[in-house]
Amino acid sequence: MGMTLTEKIIARAAGRESVKPDDIVTVDVDVAMIHDSGGPRRYWHTMKDMGVGVWDVDKLVVVADHYVPAKDIASAQILQITREFVEYYGIPRFHEAQGIAHTIMVEKGYVRPGMLYVGGDSHSLTGGVMGSFTVGMGSTDMLGIVTTGRTWLRVPHTIRVVLDGPLGPGVAAKDLILTMIGDHTMSGGLYKTLEFHGSGIAQMSIEERSVLTNMCAEIGAKAGIVPGDDVTRAYLAERGIVSDDPYPASDPDAAFIDTWEYAGAAIEPVVARPHRHDDVVPIVAAGEPAIGRAYIGACTGAKYEDLEMAAEILRGRTVASGVLLQVAPASRAALQRAMETGVASVLMEAGAHILPTGCGACPGIGTGILGPGEVCISTTSRNAQGRMGSPEAEVYLASPYAVAAAAVAGKIVDPRQMLTEVAA
Amino acid sequence: MIEGMAWRFGDNVDTDVIIPGKYLILPAAEAAQHVMAGIRPGFADEVSDGDVIVGGKNFGTGSSRESAPRAIKDAGIRAIVAQSFARIFFRNCINVGLAPVECPRATEIAEGQTVRVDVDGGRVEVVDTGLVLDAVPLPEEIGAILKAGGLEPMLRERFSA
Ligand code: SF4
Numbered sequence: 196m197g198m199t200l201t202e203k204i205i206a207r208a209a210g211r212e213s214v215k216p217d218d219i220v221t222v223d224v225d226v227a228m229i230h231d232s233g234g235p236r237r238y239w240h241t242m243k244d245m246g247v248g249v250w251d252v253d254k255l256v257v258v259a260d261h262y263v264p265a266k267d268i269a270s271a272q273i274l275q276i277t278r279e280f281v282e283y284y285g286i287p288r289f290h291e292a293q294g295i296a297h298t299i300m301v302e303k304g305y306v307r308p309g310m311l312y313v314g315g316d317s318h319s320l321t322g323g324v325m326g327s328f329t330v331g332m333g334s335t336d337m338l339g340i341v342t343t344g345r346t347w348l349r350v351p352h353t354i355r356v357v358l359d360g361p362l363g364p365g366v367a368a369k370d371l372i373l374t375m376i377g378d379h380t381m382s383g384g385l386y387k388t389l390e391f392h393g394s395g396i397a398q399m400s401i402e403e404r405s406v407l408t409n410m411c412a413e414i415g416a417k418a419g420i421v422p423g424d425d426v427t428r429a430y431l432a433e434r435g436i437v438s439d440d441p442y443p444a445s446d447p448d449a450a451f452i453d454t455w456e457y458a459g460a461a462i463e464p465v466v467a468r469p470h471r472h473d474d475v476v477p478i479v480a481a482g483e484p485a486i487g488r489a490y491i492g493a494c495t496g497a498k499y500e501d502l503e504m505a506a507e508i509l510r511g512r513t514v515a516s517g518v519l520l521q522v523a524p525a526s527r528a529a530l531q532r533a534m535e536t537g538v539a540s541v542l543m544e545a546g547a548h549i550l551p552t553g554c555g556a557c558p559g560i561g562t563g564i565l566g567p568g569e570v571c572i573s574t575t576s577r578n579a580q581g582r583m584g585s586p587e588a589e590v591y592l593a594s595p596y597a598v599a600a601a602a603v604a605g606k607i608v609d610p611r612q613m614l615t616e617v618a619a
Numbered sequence: 620m621i622e623g624m625a626w627r628f629g630d631n632v633d634t635d636v637i638i639p640g641k642y643l644i645l646p647a648a649e650a651a652q653h654v655m656a657g658i659r660p661g662f663a664d665e666v667s668d669g670d671v672i673v674g675g676k677n678f679g680t681g682s683s684r685e686s687a688p689r690a691i692k693d694a695g696i697r698a699i700v701a702q703s704f705a706r707i708f709f710r711n712c713i714n715v716g717l718a719p720v721e722c723p724r725a726t727e728i729a730e731g732q733t734v735r736v737d738v739d740g741g742r743v744e745v746v747d748t749g750l751v752l753d754a755v756p757l758p759e760e761i762g763a764i765l766k767a768g769g770l771e772p773m774l775r776e777r778f779s780a
Pocket residue numbers: 295296297316318492493494495553554555557558575576
């Protein structure tokens with residue numbers, strides 16, 4: 196019996212010939228990421244108290260993204276602790292206010308095919324887009340990894356997800372993953388890896404693929420993985436990481452516990468309604484609810500291509516009166532590229548308010564959060580009650596196309612119409 | 620053996636309602652006073668030491684914030700009995716020394732009943748009615764972390780050796 200990609204990576208990291216689902220093994224971690232919110236502030240004092248340091252400063256990446264820019268003194272102190280930690284141990288890969296951790300891990304080429312990557316955040320799963328087995332963990336697990344480089348894992352079963360053919364115009368990877376979450380619920384992938392295949396995936400960019408692995412978290416999955424291919428190789432080459440080594444992949448006779456199949460052409464624009472990300476309906480069946488806030492942000496929905504999708508809709512149009520459109524780019528690199536290509540001007544001319552790069556309103560921690568009674572449509576990943584601010588606010592989740600279209604219309608509408616009509 | 624009163628919750632109890640983001644800025648002990656603020660405000664005041672939370676499917680879904688199980692534990696809860704758990708939450712429970720007990724028939728337990736939880740034996744008993752429910756025993760390696768009181772005490776032992 197062959198092994199899945201997940202099993203191969205775990206077996207290698209555990210120093211074993213093979214593993215099978217439900218085995219519990221101890222693995223060596225190839226790369227780890229911690230951030231300002233769940234990182235040093237939670238356990239640096241314990242490390243000092245135990246008299247231990249960082250296991251390998253070259254394998255740890257530290258990002259300050261949740262509390263940037265500091266909105267109050269407590270936030271500023273959290274950032275200070277993060278900086279002091281980095282300086283104390285001499286950690287070379289530290290990024291403060293450069294972007295959201297999950298976007299940085301991919302953009303900088305820190306996570307690569309075949310790696311076992313653990314991040315101290317539930318959306319670390321994003322890293323699986325680079326053909327790495329990636330899981331998210333909490334603070335004390337990260338304390339264990341930061342000090343020893345090792346952790347335990349239960350080997351997951353793998354579900355094969357096949358996307359046949361490309362998505363249609365005005366339809367984004369966000370619509371596909373929300374459709375999957377609607378079909379299988381927020382616990383449909385519990386303890387499993389989702390491995391992505393098919394001609395629709397082969398033609399998809401790394402940024403769009405990363406929306407799929409990012410929101411594997413919202414289907415309850417342990418990991419999402421896109422096996423490395425030519426697109427991966429080209430993306431890394433652009434970042435100066437050149438290699439001809441074959442990328443690991445699942446064996447032809449590997450055992451998958453299930454297969455989920457989707458036809459690209461059948462995926463439509465959808466929204467997840469408040470307050471459940473698995474309450475997903477086609478956008479045309481949402482009843483055109485009025486919105487006052489449109490938010491383009493987060494590791495999920497504010498990378499360069501997300502901004503570009505929004506600009507396709509917003510070119511020559513303006514935000515409806517009474518609507519606040521906010522854009523919090525997922526990284527400095529995304530914003531810089533948007534400035535170079537003119538995408539940023541399109542957003543600003545339409546009336547968008549550009550926020551600093553960082554987690555912003557997504558976790559209800561940063562700036563731009565919602566007050567009671569506000570109705571928002573957002574490119575982020577979660578809409579649990581109170582997530583983006585007041586528990587009395589309502590959040591719809593959708594693609595960058597749909598968020599931009601709602602900002603123009605003042606209500607939730609099918610964005611495809613605006614793509615075919617040329618703006619006046 | 621853990622014995623206490625059952626507090627019932629539903630499916631998909633999210634970390635964003637267990638400890639909303641706005642409380643993450645607080646030190647852990649203060650954050651615990653706001654446990655379940657998003658779903659049952661005032662919960663921390665109602666709970667007695669040794670009580671048990673009973674949930675449905677996918678308990679603890681959402682973010683990786685360890686503040687969620689820590690706040691539950693600090694409020695006095697000793698075990699969470701649920702049909703299934705979100706995996707990061709499950710690990711976080713073990714790491715802070717709060718017992719996560721996977722019990723497929725957990726929803727047969729009613730609010731206010733007294734339950735006796737045998738974590739090692741994989742058994743949950745409703746004392747009021749005598750109903751006995753099977754639970755999934757923890758694998759030995761993972762049970763050992765819980766017994767040590769969490770991952771931190773285990774690491775301390777390792778580094779002091
Ligand atoms: S942007 Fe949102 S989902 Fe992404 S890491 Fe920040 S808080 Fe988490």
